[in-house]
Amino acid sequence: MNSKIKIIIADDHAIIRAGLSMLINEEEDMEVIATASDGKEAFERALELKPDVVIMDLNMPPGEDGLSATVRLKKAAPHVEILVLTMNEDQEYLFRFLEAGASGYILKNSQEAELIGAIRIVSNREAYLSPQAAKMIIQKFMHPSTALPKDTVLMKELSIRENEVVPLIAKGFSNKEIADLLYVSIKTVEAHKSKIMEKLQLRTRAELVSYAIKNGYLDS
Incomplete structure (x- = not known):
């Protein structure tokens, strides 16, 4: 029998952490091994527990945010896959996360089945982008900025x-x-x-x- 996908959920809202844990733990091939309320805690738990996937929120006030935590985690534990789960339909943040090494980007208003599928995809070291995120990337390449970096x-x-x-x-x-x-x-x-x-x-x-x-x- 294959081992389960080990997951850590990082979100500043306790009710979201609990709801996602219940949803994910219903899947036979997945297990939430820890939760975190900010990026610092997610980083520390990931180094300790060595998950396959960290589901990372973007904004987690007043603690460390998901972007800086992703940067630190991918440097310290590059084998851990990061799936960004956020409310932000922001092209700028999308590209920052991808530059930082995130494997997936999905919005919180997505269907439950899409989230479960995204977890499986990134756990196999493949990339997943929600339709909204993919659209932002297409728009970026269709309308590249002429400003200097x-x-x-x-x-x-x-x-x-x-x-x-x-x-x-x-x-x-x-x-x-x-x-x-x-x-x-x-x-x-x-x-x-x-x-x-x-x-x-x-x-x-x-x-x-x-x-x-x-x-x-x-x-x-």
Whole structure:
């Protein structure tokens, strides 16, 4: 008899973790071996339990988000497959996750059978994209951006403190958590974030996460 597909579910909502666990455990070839409420916990449980698949949510406030956790996990345990399960129909996040090494991308409004099928596909080291995600990729190639990549833009040098703030933002820490860690006020953190975005010519947090990945802020 073949062994079951071992799965970890990472989502900040307890009711979603419980519902997905019940759904998945009804399948004879699958078993949820753990759940996690944020990316940090998912990373730690995955290293400990060595699952076949981690079902990863995107936003898991106030803890580490799914994108930065995916980056860290694929570096530390490349054999673990990541299936992104999110509410976000966002082309930018889709490509960030694929760049980070995720094997699948599916929306939370998908049918139960689609999720089960996606788990089986990625567990076999194949890629799965929901129809919505596939459409976003097609649109990307049909309408490529003419803008220069961020890496070609001359970046201003960040201060020592700003370099400390970048990885904390990228890992999903809140302003209050960053303030507590650095022993500064929340207003100071907000000022640092504003300066960082201005200096790096970034507009969104997803772009900042991408910058942090490319420049080694999340390696440690």
